[in-house]
Every structure is written in structure tokens, then in C-alpha cells.
Amino acid sequence: MAYFAPYLGDDRRVDEIDISVHCDVHIFEWLMEYIHQPAKPPILDAGSVISVLISADFLQMKPLTKHCIEFLRGALAEVLRLPIDLSCVSDNLLGELALHLEADEIERLRDKKDKIASRLYTRKLEAHLADEANTLHRCAFCSRIFTPAQRNWEQCPRAPPLLDFRGNVIAEHVPNRQWDVHRAFPVCELDMCAPATARRSRRPAHSSPDDDL
Numbered sequence: 001m002a003y004f005a006p007y008l009g010d011d012r013r014v015d016e017i018d019i020s021v022h023c024d025v026h027i028f029e030w031l032m033e034y035i036h037q038p039a040k041p042p043i044l045d046a047g048s049v050i051s052v053l054i055s056a057d058f059l060q061m062k063p064l065t066k067h068c069i070e071f072l073r074g075a076l077a078e079v080l081r082l083p084i085d086l087s088c089v090s091d092n093l094l095g096e097l098a099l100h101l102e103a104d105e106i107e108r109l110r111d112k113k114d115k116i117a118s119r120l121y122t123r124k125l126e127a128h129l130a131d132e133a134n135t136l137h138r139c140a141f142c143s144r145i146f147t148p149a150q151r152n153w154e155q156c157p158r159a160p161p162l163l164d165f166r167g168n169v170i171a172e173h174v175p176n177r178q179w180d181v182h183r184a185f186p187v188c189e190l191d192m193c194a195p196a197t198a199r200r201s202r203r204p205a206h207s208s209p210d211d212d213l
């Protein structure tokens with residue numbers, strides 16, 4: 001448990017130390033069992049995985065955190081059916097989980113109360129946008145959204161045509177430097193924890209795309 005490392009420095013001659021723990025006794029037992037046999041972790045189930053995950057993350061037990069995330073991937077539908085509060089699962093952990101899920105897996109989740117789906121989508125979108133190949137630009141001439149690869153093959157209908165070295169007429173999209181994907185798609189900002197209705201109402205239904213500029 002890396003969490004305790006700063007309290008247990010090598011230079012300190014401590015034979016015994018008292019640790020008081022505030023957590024579910026069953027979860028604590030689970031953790032103790034795990035520590036004695038990390039290669040053979042005790043069984044996880046939908047009812048315990050969130051508590052173990054949060055404890056493991058807090059105690060900086062990285063392999064266990066990873067183990068829980070991998071288990072959670074397959075058990076998410078069941079976890080959502082249980083009355084478990086998921087608001088205390090950190091954004092970092094959700095980001096890890098989102099990396100293990102395909103977008104359509106998130107879409108298939110039955111999460112009527114939106115305990116986790118919106119936050120997972122947000123994290124998934126963030127991860128996609130962080131990939132350079134998926135960087136979104138907006139054309140200064142035609143206002144279309146394009147990726148760097150798209151710019152190589154898609155003609156811009158409004159850009160002033162230029163001649164390339166072979167004498168071909170080309171018209172490439174030109175990125176509008178003032179346009180910011182995070183402002184254009186507010187779902188991708190840190191206000192993602194706001195209820196879905198509040199988020200939707202931030203953007204008037206009839207706003208034109210130019211309102212974001």
C-alpha cells in the first residue's frame with residue numbers, strides 16, 4: 001500500500017504502528033486477504049468492486065486498481081442495477097474505465113439515472129480528442145469541422161483555389177485559429193458533472209454554429 005510509504009520511512013525505527021481504519025469491515029477483510037496473496041486475489045463481485053476500487057485507488061495500490069477496473073468492465077451492467085452510489089468514483093478512475101470500453105458498450109448501458117454513462121462518454125471523448133489524428137479544426141472559409149487527415153483529401157468549397165506544383169487546382173480547408181473545440185462542445189469541459197438538463201440548456205436550441213466564435 002504505497003499510501004502508507006511516507007509514514008513508514010526506512011530511517012524510522014518503528015516496530016509497531018497503530019493504524020485506524022474507517023471502512024467497511026468486509027472490504028477491509030478483502031484487502032487484507034489480497035495483501036497476503038496478491039497473485040490470487042479474493043473473488044470480486046458487483047456488490048463489492050466499487051468499494052474495493054475506491055479503497056485501492058486511495059491506498060495507491062495500482063495493480064489492485066487495475067484488477068478492479070478490468071473486473072468492472074464486465075460487471076458494469078450488474079453494478080448499475082444495484083443501489084450503489086457511483087458519484088464518488090473519481091474522474092481519473094472513470095477515465096481508466098472508459099479506456100477499457102468501446103463507445104457502443106457505453107451506449108448499451110442501461111443507466112436511466114445517468115449514474116455513470118455521461119461521465120464515461122465525456123472521458124471517452126476526451127481520450128479520442130487527445131489523439132492527434134482526431135484533433136478537430138474548423139475551417140476559416142467554409143466553417144466545416146475537419147481532422148488533419150481529412151484536410152488532405154477533402155476540397156474546401158470556399159477556400160481560394162491555389163495551384164500545386166503539378167499545376168492541379170487545390171482548395172484546402174484552413175483552420176480557424178480562434179476556434180476551440182472545448183468551447184464548441186461544452187460536454188467536454190469540467191462542468192460534465194452538471195445534470196444533463198442543465199448542460200443542454202446552456203446552449204440555445206437555435207444557436208447558429210457561429211455563436212461559438
Ligand SMILES: [Zn+2]
Binds near residue numbers: 139141
Ligand atoms: Zn473549408
Ligand SMILES: [Zn+2]
Binds near residue numbers: 126182188189
Ligand atoms: Zn476537454
